[in-house]
Amino acid sequence: MVKNYSSSVSIDSNKEPQVFTRDTVDYQDLGSNFLQKTKDYAKQFFYVYSCRLQELRSILEDKVSKKWPNIKILKLAELENLEDDKCIVIGTLFKHQAWKPSILRELSDEIEESGVVPERRAHYASEKDQVFLEDEMLRIKVVGDVDLSGIVTGVVCAMLGKTLDDGSFKIEDWCFPGCPPHQDLPAAASGKLLLVSGLDLASDTNNLARHLLLEWISGMAGSSEAQEKAASIINVVIAGNSIKTTDSENQHSRGLMGTKALEIASSRELSIGVSKLDKLLAEMLNYCSVTLMPGQFDPSNVMLPQKPIHRLLLRESKGFENLKGVNNPWSGVVGNRLICGSSGQPIEDIMRVIGDSEATALQWLEKTLEWRHFCPTAPDTLPSYPFHDKDLFIMQQCPDIYFAGNTDKFETKIWKAEDDKPVRLICVPKFSTTSTAVLVDIKTLDVTPVSFGIN
Secondary structure: OOEEEEOOOOOOOOOOOOEEEEOOOOEEEOHHHHOOOOOOOOOOOHHHHHHHHHHHHHHHHHHHHHHOOOOOEEOHHHHOOOOOOOEEEEEEEEEEOOOOOOHHHHOOHHHHHHOOOOOOOOOOOOOOOEEEEEOOOOEEEEEEOOOHHHOOOOOEEEEEEEEOOOOOEEEEEEEOOOOOOEOOOOOOOOOEEEEEEOOOOOOOOOHHHHHHHHHHHHOOOOOHHHHHHHHOEEEEEEEOOOOOOOOOOOHHHHHHHOOHHHHHHHHHHHHHHHHHHHHHHHHHOOOOEEEEEOOOOOOOOOOEOEOOOOHHHOOOOOOOOOEEEOOEOEEEEEOOEEEEEEOOHHHHHHHHHHOOOOOOHHHHHHHHHHHOEOOOOOOOOOOEOOOOOOOOOEOOOEOOEEEEEEEOOOEEEEEEOOOOOEEEEEEEEEHHHHOEEEEEEOOOOOEEEEEOOOO
8 A cells, every 4th residue: 555644844834744655565475384274183293293303304414414424313213222432313302391381280180179270380491301302213311511401392403422321312512404595585675664562452551652653653743754764664563462462360270260250351351452453453554554463362263373363353444455464473575575473472482491591582583593493392382283294384484584572672683594694583572561663674674663652
């Protein structure tokens, strides 16, 4: 959509007001790449890891043959009679954690008698955690000098080391699949992308910041320079949790302890949030295109990939052609830039698995590129569809812009892929708590946080 608007700020009243034109660029939604063609929930999750290992093993075999030449690559079953000889094994990391969520623990006799479900833990890590490497047949305990505390279940890697007398595998070094090559695309178009997440519209907090955001996008606020910058926005990506940013009523325990009154209150809160989102979108869509992603607490399915928020919920905005409801995670080409990202669940879950760590959300976002996987902890601790033919969360092309929504703070950096091309990494903060959106220049990959706070 092309939209013209004039600045309300003029130094000389005799001069005509400036008019800025919002351009359009090519847009391609690739989110369907994350969807299984056939729906089958009867399959076990074993097939997810089997498909993941099968595809990434061939990539790793090629990498380790160059990194560690003249060293044998063995299956775990072939280690039985091999001692003190250095070798390479390839498999999927498994982190045994006693505090990991378990439906069996929740349904234990002790809980049945007390009727109390334990509160969800802030993280699952403990000093008793153990790391294993497994393939289609066996599992072996991993020890060594490398930092094993920074790994999560589901990451496929190659390990260089040897077996010990106790049957464990002592590693000297390891190798991950790495980021895939960049996609060959034409030169990037001019324009800017605006990333927003965590609007939390069911709550009345930060109402003023949202109004300022809308006025800035529509060109009704700021100086002529600010309006010119706003006019360059070609697409607004709303990265999840537009309705709520947290489960205030503790859904985890409601099954046993909840009441009808709480359920009614939650439904009313959801209805209010959807209505506010609908009105916000209806106004915003008059000025630019919007890509709407669902989040953890939005009205969508729980398992990843989440399907788009249904258009029938959005009575006022559903008729706009420039409203693009997409999946989470999402991938698309905007202005000849490949853009990938999620509403934040994969990074949040990784940090929950790792526990207390100085590593930031941005560093874990970078790690997923090295691991070549959008959601490595799925389906272990992150609910996901039971893929059985192919793990569709494996990265097939390196993105130009890669983001995670609903983080606690804004972070960004340029990361160089193996082909030496830049990748712009962005952690998009919750707008409800930071009043901050992120402006990305499609052509240069420059990033500017835009704050609408009143402090």
